[in-house]
Amino acid sequence: MAIPVQARTETVTLTIDGREITAAGGATIWAAARAAGIDIPVLCHDERYDPVGVCRMCVVDVGAPAYAASCVRACENGMDVRTGYGVTREDGLPVAAGRGTDLSNPVIAVDHDACILCDRCVRACDDIQGNDVIGRSGKGYGTRIAFDLNDPMGASSCVTCGECVAACPTGALTNKPIHDVPIRPRSDLDAVDTVCPYCGVGCALTYFVDRERGAISFAEGREQPGSQSRLCVKGRYGWDYAASAQRLTKPLIRRAESYPKGALSADVRGDADGERGKPDERAGGRRRGGRDADGKRRKPGGLVDYDEVLPHFREATWEEALDLVASRLTEIHARSGPSAIAGFGSAKCSNEEAYLFQKLIRTGFHTNNVDHCTRLCHASSVAALFEGIGSGAVSTTYGDVLNADVAIITGSNAPANHPVASSFFKQARRQGTTIICIDPRADKMADHADIFCQIKPGTDVAFYNGILHEVIRLGLADADFISRRTTNYDALARTVKDYPPERAEQITGVSAGIIRQVARVWGEAGAGVIFWGMGISQHTTGTDNARCLIAMCAITGNIGKPGSGLHPLRGQNNVQGASDMGLIPMFYPDYKKADDPAVREMFERAWGTTDLDPNRGLTVTEIIGSVLKGGVRGMYMLGENPFLSDPNINKVRKALSALEFLVVQDIFLTETAEFADVILPASSYLEKDGTYTNTDRRVQRGRKVLELPGEARVDWKVIQEIANRLGLGWTYSSPRQIFDEMVSVIPSYANLSYDNLGPSGKLYPNADPEHSDGTVVMFGERFNTDDGLAHLVPAEWLPAKELPNQEYPFVLNTGRLLQHWHTGSMTRRSYALDAIAPEAQVYLNPDDAAGLGLADGEMARVSSRRGSIVLAVRVSHREARGNCFIPFHFREAAANLLTIDEIDPFGKIPEFKFCAVRIEAADSAGGPAASEGLDR
Ligand code: SF4
Numbered sequence: 001m002a003i004p005v006q007a008r009t010e011t012v013t014l015t016i017d018g019r020e021i022t023a024a025g026g027a028t029i030w031a032a033a034r035a036a037g038i039d040i041p042v043l044c045h046d047e048r049y050d051p052v053g054v055c056r057m058c059v060v061d062v063g064a065p066a067y068a069a070s071c072v073r074a075c076e077n078g079m080d081v082r083t084g085y086g087v088t089r090e091d092g093l094p095v096a097a098g099r100g101t102d103l104s105n106p107v108i109a110v111d112h113d114a115c116i117l118c119d120r121c122v123r124a125c126d127d128i129q130g131n132d133v134i135g136r137s138g139k140g141y142g143t144r145i146a147f148d149l150n151d152p153m154g155a156s157s158c159v160t161c162g163e164c165v166a167a168c169p170t171g172a173l174t175n176k177p178i179h180d181v182p183i184r185p186r187s188d189l190d191a192v193d194t195v196c197p198y199c200g201v202g203c204a205l206t207y208f209v210d211r212e213r214g215a216i217s218f219a220e221g222r223e224q225p226g227s228q229s230r231l232c233v234k235g236r237y238g239w240d241y242a243a244s245a246q247r248l249t250k251p252l253i254r255r256a257e258s259y260p261k262g263a264l265s266a267d268v269r270g271d272a273d274g275e276r277g278k279p280d281e282r283a284g285g286r287r288r289g290g291r292d293a294d295g296k297r298r299k300p301g302g303l304v305d306y307d308e309v310l311p312h313f314r315e316a317t318w319e320e321a322l323d324l325v326a327s328r329l330t331e332i333h334a335r336s337g338p339s340a341i342a343g344f345g346s347a348k349c350s351n352e353e354a355y356l357f358q359k360l361i362r363t364g365f366h367t368n369n370v371d372h373c374t375r376l377c378h379a380s381s382v383a384a385l386f387e388g389i390g391s392g393a394v395s396t397t398y399g400d401v402l403n404a405d406v407a408i409i410t411g412s413n414a415p416a417n418h419p420v421a422s423s424f425f426k427q428a429r430r431q432g433t434t435i436i437c438i439d440p441r442a443d444k445m446a447d448h449a450d451i452f453c454q455i456k457p458g459t460d461v462a463f464y465n466g467i468l469h470e471v472i473r474l475g476l477a478d479a480d481f482i483s484r485r486t487t488n489y490d491a492l493a494r495t496v497k498d499y500p501p502e503r504a505e506q507i508t509g510v511s512a513g514i515i516r517q518v519a520r521v522w523g524e525a526g527a528g529v530i531f532w533g534m535g536i537s538q539h540t541t542g543t544d545n546a547r548c549l550i551a552m553c554a555i556t557g558n559i560g561k562p563g564s565g566l567h568p569l570r571g572q573n574n575v576q577g578a579s580d581m582g583l584i585p586m587f588y589p590d591y592k593k594a595d596d597p598a599v600r601e602m603f604e605r606a607w608g609t610t611d612l613d614p615n616r617g618l619t620v621t622e623i624i625g626s627v628l629k630g631g632v633r634g635m636y637m638l639g640e641n642p643f644l645s646d647p648n649i650n651k652v653r654k655a656l657s658a659l660e661f662l663v664v665q666d667i668f669l670t671e672t673a674e675f676a677d678v679i680l681p682a683s684s685y686l687e688k689d690g691t692y693t694n695t696d697r698r699v700q701r702g703r704k705v706l707e708l709p710g711e712a713r714v715d716w717k718v719i720q721e722i723a724n725r726l727g728l729g730w731t732y733s734s735p736r737q738i739f740d741e742m743v744s745v746i747p748s749y750a751n752l753s754y755d756n757l758g759p760s761g762k763l764y765p766n767a768d769p770e771h772s773d774g775t776v777v778m779f780g781e782r783f784n785t786d787d788g789l790a791h792l793v794p795a796e797w798l799p800a801k802e803l804p805n806q807e808y809p810f811v812l813n814t815g816r817l818l819q820h821w822h823t824g825s826m827t828r829r830s831y832a833l834d835a836i837a838p839e840a841q842v843y844l845n846p847d848d849a850a851g852l853g854l855a856d857g858e859m860a861r862v863s864s865r866r867g868s869i870v871l872a873v874r875v876s877h878r879e880a881r882g883n884c885f886i887p888f889h890f891r892e893a894a895a896n897l898l899t900i901d902e903i904d905p906f907g908k909i910p911e912f913k914f915c916a917v918r919i920e921a922a923d924s925a926g927g928p929a930a931s932e933g934l935d936r
């Protein structure tokens with residue numbers, strides 16, 4: 001890191017340009033001069049990187065035979081420094097020209113002739129993002145920066161985070177225009193400070209907007225305590241989806257002749273399932289699955305075919321569409337009762353919208369049948385955390401990893417799913433934190449681990465019980481913390497006694513020696529923190545998995561102090577906020593129990609109503625099941641796409657077809673919208689104001705960047721229109737007003753307001769937002785449980801629900817790619833993201849691929865008991881033998897056709913991470929047709 005002016009306590013006195021200056025000992029001349037208001041130009045220097053002094057732009061005369069680079073030279077007592085001196089052009093020196101350009105990356109251009117070899121890009125890539133892609137190649141005047149082994153940038157291991165572009169001072173690395181929107185000087189562009197719309201890391205950024213064109217020109221990371229100006233490829237380059245010509249711009253009503261209801265496109269009907277990879281006459285002979293008949297990639301990626309689907313709808317006025325929504329839902333409610341209505345809200349919408357949506361469902365339809373995608377990501381983590389420590393929020397921030405002696409990262413492909421958070425994990429390791437990575441896949445986080453444990457899928461409980469066993473046996477448990485701060489330790493100790501490392505080895509495949517090593521490193525750490533992702537939560541044992549992690553921290557005293565604690569990395573940008581707002585069937589806002597009469601009375605008073613539902617509502621997966629049994633009949637779906645995101649798509653297809661009435665509010669025609677009676681054109685993130693709460697509990701303001709397209713409307717206003725047609729009489733005039741009401745019923749957000757959130761947002765809880773960023777480390781004194789203690793809950797290992805057998809010998813794991821987001825409706829419409837990752841692939845271990853006779857790029861059929869998809873093979877040394885991985889973003893090879901809809905009994909989360917599949921060449925006999933006979 002750069003040496004700040006006040007880094008040392010001793011001071012030195014020197015003269016700079018004739019002025020006497022006192023600086024802290026060890027301060028550089030550049031820093032001392034800057035502090036005194038004397039500007040010395042720099043190119044290679046950036047305070048975020050270690051100074052190297054290679055560009056020579058900052059050289060000063062210190063009276064020595066050679067000029068000194070002021071960004072690295074320390075001040076000395078009595079030094080006489082001159083910053084201005086005569087510089088004459090020296091003709092005849094060779095000019096570094098002809099080093100070439102590299103345009104192979106879709107969004108970054110490299111002009112080697114403009115490069116001065118200052119190494120800022122190298123340090124940005126290594127020190128900040130931890131990607132280690134850039135080095136140097138060549139000698140003398142031919143020297144140039146090199147990507148990997150001098151590969152073209154677009155073919156290298158570069159992940160297109162753009163940090164090097166942001167660091168480059170000369171224009172050697174620049175952003176390419178996206179969709180021909182020219183990148184004009186900043187002074188010609190409007191700068192709008194907001195937050196990234198993708199993942200729960202919630203990076204702060206600034207969009208530079210060309211108002212003449214009404215389009216974003218480029219994006220840049222913005223300083224904020226969490227993300228510190230960093231971005232990943234999605235935040236920096238993935239914003240153009242909002243300007244897609246496919247945006248919905250008018251309300252749509254299903255035509256009378258398009259009943260009875262059902263899917264409208266061949267893909268969503270399932271007609272084509274099992275046929276992909278074969279020439280498709282309807283597609284002009286192209287192969288389905290993102291490739292042309294000659295096997296080359298076809299672009300753009302598979303999306304709902306508007307030409308096929310839109311003719312089934314007619315345009316309507318907002319009045320007509322909203323009246324129809326209100327009347328049909330009211331009629332179903334009157335005929336079949338409150339339990340016949342359900343709503344799926346969105347973790348992509350703002351806190352204000354999530355709050356209004358759940359309030360509408362609860363006060364307008366008197367049911368708690370309201371849920372969102374948290375059910376599909378961290379519901380089991382939240383169940384365990386509530387039971388164990390009385391709070392579902394993280395106990396510390398991801399940046400606190402820098403204070404940890406040891407960090408366990410488990411069930412989390414953080415470089416793909418939480419890229420900027422992972423850059424802090426990598427940075428922590430460089431500063432001395434021991435990183436232990438535990439995962440069935442040896443993905444990129446494993447490359448940065450000191451200890452990597454490649455456990456067999458679905459064996460987490462056995463692994464952690466083995467660690468707990470050993471920590472206790474070695475006497476490394478914190479007896480004082482256990483006695484003062486926990487309950488039920490004896491039961492936990494009894495259970496884990498049966499998991500000696502040798503037994504854990506048999507179950508997990510990790511050697512007893514490594515298990516012992518991890519136990520010792522963890523048990524001896526002064527401060528240890530655990531980060532986890534959906535590899536922990538998306539199992540039928542997800543709650544048990546998280547219970548083990550809570551026990552890991554609690555019995556070693558690793559919670560409530562800096563560098564320690566529990567952090568389930570949140571998926572969507574506002575899944576933390578949507579949960580805080582009560583967009584869940586068992587909790588009102590601030591996690592107040594929905595079936596507690598006192599809570600109900602409190603909200604009836606606050607909301608001026610008398611008939612809130614006294615029972616918990618149904619979850620996402622239970623609602624789908626209820627529809628099939630004739631329970632739920634009418635649904636309001638805001639920004640959710642369960643057709644692709646829920647398990648066992650064949651079942652979801654039947655449920656969506658069976659609904660009497662479905663209103664979908666979204667920005668694109670999604671697969672789910674094919675089943676809608678009414679489609680309402682919504683606002684994208686970029687077209688509205690609101691607040692969003694990230695994985696760290698940081699509440700930040702998102703700001704309107706672009707105008708709404710056509711007749712699309714802001715979501716909170718649409719919710720209010722429907723509420724008022726139900727007679728609720730809402731009069732909200734701004735997100736700010738909704739926020740103030742929210743805070744009045746959410747004590748965790750106490751003291752926060754639009755005025756004091758500031759440019760960086762604030763962490764909650766926060767006693768003094770005017771002067772404090774908020775609480776980083778929680779539970780220093782007591783937990784949020786009734787007795788203030790952590791409740792330890794022992795768990796026995798249970799096998800997954802559907803184990804491999806001879807017919808289905810592989811274990812399927814599903815998840816996300818770095819470049820794509822959930823069902824792809826945004827990212828597959830982003831030029832950069834689609835260009836980098838255009839097609840679905842099944843990742844296979846090289847030996848498994850060879851055994852199946854499949855080479856990289858060949859088409860394979862993957863079949864489970866529920867369906868069959870065809871997609872390209874990606875041979876990957878990161879997969880263990882017997883396992884495969886399929887990202888779930890691609891409708892043309894929908895991974896959730898294969899997944900099982902068994903759920904965790906506590907969190908009600910599906911087992912996305914484990915089901916049995918068969919893999920074979922696509923042109924072999926094939927598995928069952930996905931659309932037939934697959935009821936389970
Ligand atoms: S874009 Fe990111 S990963 Fe690629 S070279 Fe630049 S800093 Fe490294």
Ligand code: SF4
Pocket residue numbers: 196197198199200201202203230231232233234235236418419420421
């Ligand atoms: S890490 Fe997440 S929040 Fe940050 S830029 Fe990437 S997608 Fe956006």
